[in-house]
């Protein structure tokens with residue numbers, strides 16, 4: 021079975037939306053961090069995320085469509101679950117958790133029997149950047165935490181964010197099953213049965 025263009029365009033629009041939201045958050049964070057080394061890392065990271073957004077846009081156009089509006093369910097529910105980030109370190113923790121979800125989701129989609137060749141090429145291109153995004157942000161966050169003597173507190177925040185994000189993701193999977201008939205996060209057998 022293959023997904024129809026309409027389903028694919030909706031899914032790619034979600035991915036594109038996540039990339040552009042990530043970009044927006046990174047640019048706001050970049051304005052709050054003075055360190056020159058961090059500025060370099062943020063610049064390269066933003067460059068990656070804008071390119072990722074373009075790759076999804078191009079994939080949508082290749083499918084003969086245009087990006088469609090997507091509900092902000094993930095961000096809204098995450099915001100409700102985590103509360104307002106109180107510091108720049110909280111924003112780093114939020115970004116790490118969201119990036120880890122993006123990486124995991126892209127890998128699940130890559131492993132799916134329903135993944136087509138054009139999508140696989142985009143997924144491979146975007147996934148290879150996610151590993152260093154997560155590692156530089158996590159390292160920088162812990163460096164800032166150590167300087168403030170708050171390493172344990174920040175590790176606890178990260179663990180709390182991860183747990184809350186997992187709960188939100190379960191709800192997103194349910195939404196995805198409603199409009200696709202399955203979730204790319206389901207087992208391969210469940211996807212093949214659709």
Ligand SMILES: [Fe+2]
Nearest residue numbers: 039069072146
């Ligand atoms: Fe990305």
Ligand SMILES: [Fe+2]
Nearest residue numbers: 119149150153
């Ligand atoms: Fe990323």
